[in-house]
Amino acid sequence: MFPIEKLKDLRTPFYFYDTELLNRTLQAALSEAVACGYHLHYAVKANANPRILAMIQAAGFGADCVSGGEIQAALDAGFSADKVVFAGVGKADWEINLGLDHNIFCFNVESIPELQVIDELAAAKAQTARVALRINPEVDAHTHAHITTGKKENKFGINLDRLDAVLDTLAGLKHVQLIGLHFHIGSQLLDLEPFQLLCDRAKTLQESLLKRGMRVEHLNFGGGLGIDYEQPDAHPIPDFKAYFKTFHDYFPVAPGQQVHFEPGRSIVGQCGTLISKVLYVKEGSVKKFVVLDAGFTELLRPALYEASHLIENLTAPTHEKVTYDVVGPICESSDCFAKDIQLPQTQRGDLVALRSAGAYGEIMASQYNCRQLPKSYFLDLL
Ligand code: LLP
Numbered sequence: 001m002f003p004i005e006k007l008k009d010l011r012t013p014f015y016f017y018d019t020e021l022l023n024r025t026l027q028a029a030l031s032e033a034v035a036c037g038y039h040l041h042y043a044v045k046a047n048a049n050p051r052i053l054a055m056i057q058a059a060g061f062g063a064d065c066v067s068g069g070e071i072q073a074a075l076d077a078g079f080s081a082d083k084v085v086f087a088g089v090g091k092a093d094w095e096i097n098l099g100l101d102h103n104i105f106c107f108n109v110e111s112i113p114e115l116q117v118i119d120e121l122a123a124a125k126a127q128t129a130r131v132a133l134r135i136n137p138e139v140d141a142h143t144h145a146h147i148t149t150g151k152k153e154n155k156f157g158i159n160l161d162r163l164d165a166v167l168d169t170l171a172g173l174k175h176v177q178l179i180g181l182h183f184h185i186g187s188q189l190l191d192l193e194p195f196q197l198l199c200d201r202a203k204t205l206q207e208s209l210l211k212r213g214m215r216v217e218h219l220n221f222g223g224g225l226g227i228d229y230e231q232p233d234a235h236p237i238p239d240f241k242a243y244f245k246t247f248h249d250y251f252p253v254a255p256g257q258q259v260h261f262e263p264g265r266s267i268v269g270q271c272g273t274l275i276s277k278v279l280y281v282k283e284g285s286v287k288k289f290v291v292l293d294a295g296f297t298e299l300l301r302p303a304l305y306e307a308s309h310l311i312e313n314l315t316a317p318t319h320e321k322v323t324y325d326v327v328g329p330i331c332e333s334s335d336c337f338a339k340d341i342q343l344p345q346t347q348r349g350d351l352v353a354l355r356s357a358g359a360y361g362e363i364m365a366s367q368y369n370c371r372q373l374p375k376s377y378f379l380d381l382l
Pocket of ligand 1: 046
């Protein structure tokens with residue numbers, strides 16, 4: 001599936017994007033969402049490569065942003081401001097002002113002090129900001145602790161027992177208009193049951209808001225749908241049908257109500273691959289190490305979340321299998337992509353693919369050790 005002849009002379013490490021798969025994924029997500037009447041905002045944090053953003057924008061998605069930089073990246077890629085939502089627990093004044101200046105669709109607000117600052121900044125511009133309350137629904141996503149967001153002890157969202165106080169505050173503010181509720185319980189969910197619990201929580205909440213005379217016009221269920229890191233070729237496109245069906249079955253949409261989602265990983269995860277070259281095969285006393293020219297500077301997920309990405313030797317796929325640790329060149333022990341995995345016998349110069357790296361790969365790259373940021377190449381432009 002990789003155009004090896006075209007890739008083999010490019011300077012490694014780099015990201016390679018299968019734009020054809022991205023387009024198929026976008027169409028699959030959109031058609032399933034549209035069938036249920038849902039709106040999609042792509043979570044820019046997963047991958048803000050300008051070309052990827054432009055393709056997602058052209059497909060008709062809105063943008064879910066978590067910083068002023070992401071708002072700017074989305075606008076630069078052509079997303080219209082009325083399809084931009086802005087979330088995040090720590091919005092700086094300049095970021096809020098940027099959102100106000102462009103009159104973005106909605107600020108997803110996470111605390112009383114944030115609500116007050118948005119009100120103040122909007123007042124100074126004689127504007128009214130549309131806001132949704134990001135609620136911490138206390139639903140355990142059963143995913144890695146670093147990517148769980150919807151539990152009581154997480155910093156995200158407004159705790160359920162604080163909601164009354166937030167609504168009381170809102171009632172006294174003139175430059176914010178409440179338009180809905182926002183949730184995000186975590187990322188890389190393959191079991192859909194936590195989403196059922198989320199629907200129940202959303203139903204209960206909107207009923208209690210209705211009792212206070214507030215109709216929830218917009219519901220945003222965040223992102224979170226996982227991808228198959230073990231078998232990317234068997235499951236290149238996530239099961240959007242089952243995902244949206246869960247919400248369709250468990251959350252009855254009220255007349256006039258709009259439901260939104262913010263998928264990130266499920267959209268871009270499988271279309272991206274980190275391509276690296278083998279620098280050395282090093283024999284230790286108890287291990288054999290494949291030392292790559294890519295490290296956690298290019299793909300942080302294994303070091304940060306103990307994540308595994310399927311590793312393939314593209315040069316010698318049929319060689320007899322040997323057990324290796326696959327490591328990078330960074331001067332840290334955590335710079336390890338995989339321990340004790342079976343790979344075809346590998347040599348210096350072999351091209352290696354780290355699969356399913358389209359989400360939270362290139363965007364989390366750093367220049368630690370004074371390394372250069374990786375370049376990106378696209379199937380349709382090679
Ligand atoms: N909406 C909000 C408010 C979020 O915080 C996130 C992700 C998303 C949407 C998109 O979630 P997704 O569909 O991608 O699961 N760097 C980590 C993942 C961090 C996710 C942060 N929030 C990783 O590499 O696994």
